Amino acid sequence: MKNLEIARMLYEIADILEAQDVEFKPRAYRNAARSIEELSEDIIDIWKRDELEKIPGVGKNIGAKISEYLETGKLKYYDKLKRQFPVDLEALGKVEGLGPKRAIVLYKKLKIKNLDDLKKAVEKHKIRGLAGFGEKSEQKIMEGIGLAKESGKRMLLSQATPIANELAEKLRLLREVEKLEIVGSYRRRKETIGDLDVLIVSKKPGKVMDFFTKIDKPLTILVKGPSKSSVKLGSGLQVDLRVFGESSYGSAMLYFTGSKDHNIALRRLAISKKMKLSEYGLFHAKKSVAGKTEIEVYKKLGLKQWIPPELRENMGEIEASLKGKLPKLVELKDIKGDLHSHTKWSDGRDTIEEMAAMAKSLGYEYLLISDHGGTLAPVANCMPENKILKQGKKIDELNKKLKGIRLLKGSETNIKNDGSIDVSNKTLKTLDIVTAAIHTKFKMSKKEMTKRIITAMENEHIDVIAHPTGRLIGSRQPYDFDFDEVVDAAKRTGTFLEINCQPERLDLNYFHVFKARNKVKFTLGTDAHDKNHMNYMEFGLAQARRGWCEKKHILNTLSLKDLRKVFKF
Secondary structure, eight states: HHHHHHHHHHHHHHHHHHHHOOSSSSHHHHHHHHHTOOOOOHHHHHHHHHOOSSSOOOHHHHHHHHHHHHHOOOOOHHHHHHEEEOOOHHHHSSSHHHTHHHHHHHHHHOOSSSSHHHHHHTTTSSSSSSOOOOHHHHHHHHHHHHHHHHTTTEEEEHHHHHHHHHHHHHHHHHHOOOOEEEEEEHHHSEEEESHHHHHEEEEEEHHHHHHHHHHSSEEEEEEEEESSEEOOOTSSSSSEEEOOOOGGHHHHHHHHHHHHHHHHHHHHHHHTTTTTETTEEEEEEEEEEESSSHHHHHHHOSSSSSSOGGGGGTTTTHHHTTOOOOBOOOOOGGGEEOOBBBBBBOOOOOOOHHHHHHHHTOOOOOEEEBBBBBBOOSSSTBBOOHHHHHHHHHHHHHHHHHOOEEOOOOOEBOOOOSSSSSSSSHHHOOOOOEEEEOOTTOOOOOOHHHHHHHHHSTTTTOOSSSSTOOOOOTTTTOOOOOOOHHOOOOOOOOOEEEEETTTTTTTTTTHHHHHHTTOOEEEEEEOSSSSSGGGGHHHHHHHHHHHBBBGBGGGGGOOOHHHHHTHHH
């Protein structure tokens, strides 16, 4: 699948054009890149049908460039830009506070091309003397380099998912493949993936390996053998394929799914029962007693329940299974609506009607329209209060016409530095569900930030705190605040905490969810800025499941009738 590869190229073109102060074009390239990144279909198939221009944001010009790349493997326009600016903008762009323009300035002034060059320049204090930077900027850049380096080794779960699905689909078509599972951190649904581990059962692994080592173009063969092969796909993702016999397939799935801590705990349990556990099976003396399935291995170890992969972090799941008390995890089919979405009224790309149609197609009963509102006007096209009220009337009118879906009136308001909200209570009172979030001044002290969030929750009209820790995976650390104190305040004020489903946020993370689940309830919001973003629900749901959430912990599992009772609208 070339989707991610092409999207990355278009993003980089946008960055270079932005750095050159070119107007309009950067936005066009980014819109096209986002649409391609979110495609569920391989762009090659769309290209073969001559339907590239049907992709949102892909016009004649960008479509021609994509065609050129797919046909020749190169794009002259991109190569020309890269010769002018041979800078790793993707990596440098992950450093907080360092956008394309500033990265190009660093290249022009200091010949900085990548993170290593940047680190050396910071260590020698070369950046603080440049116009527009200074000592604080230099310090901030240094803090972001480590995070950016680490994120560069991993891929977002949302990016890896279509690649994994296509890979599995192609391999399953081979008659030589009897069983197949993609394991590792992907199966545990971690927010980022280092590589993909594929396990198969096959009596003719040679043919499978021959096919696997030609499965993508371009492709680098790292290892090719009779029982294990490793390749690097064109997307940059490494894939390891291993072959096991049917009798040890279950134990191999356990071992390669992990986590490491879960596996260590299982091995200790096996030792306590005078057995030995490995990827090849569970053994008593030298005799195999289990290994064909995961359930078989767990049962022989005395566990009463199969442990879902999302829970395998050695956080009490083994003890719970021994007692038969594992949670019944929330599922996608349990979700009745999306409680965070944006439209063209603020910074979304689709109309309210288009968002409603998408929500209905997903089988939802309701959709919260929570466009940005308040005084942060230059950011996210925030709506002033008169526009919030105007949108509310529009939603009321639509609800009289729409069938099978209920639109809820909302707003994503801004939490100011002192914790107050930048929309009046008079306007907030007209809305069904009000969300508040921090969008500015992320570097407050722990005490100040904690007070800021709690003050916002003490406003009787604030129902939900969106993306509560403010993290951006790989580019921004969470705010510094007392999470336990905030959770206690949320319980006291009856405020809900959001699990934001945007792949680069997934905020709250699973550990915060695990800690807070018995004190507060959560909302799942895709933070959709495009109708297709509603499909991100699966990624937020994965965080909820990894945090041991059942239906009772997630507000979106309520029917519209029951949701009305909670929010009294």
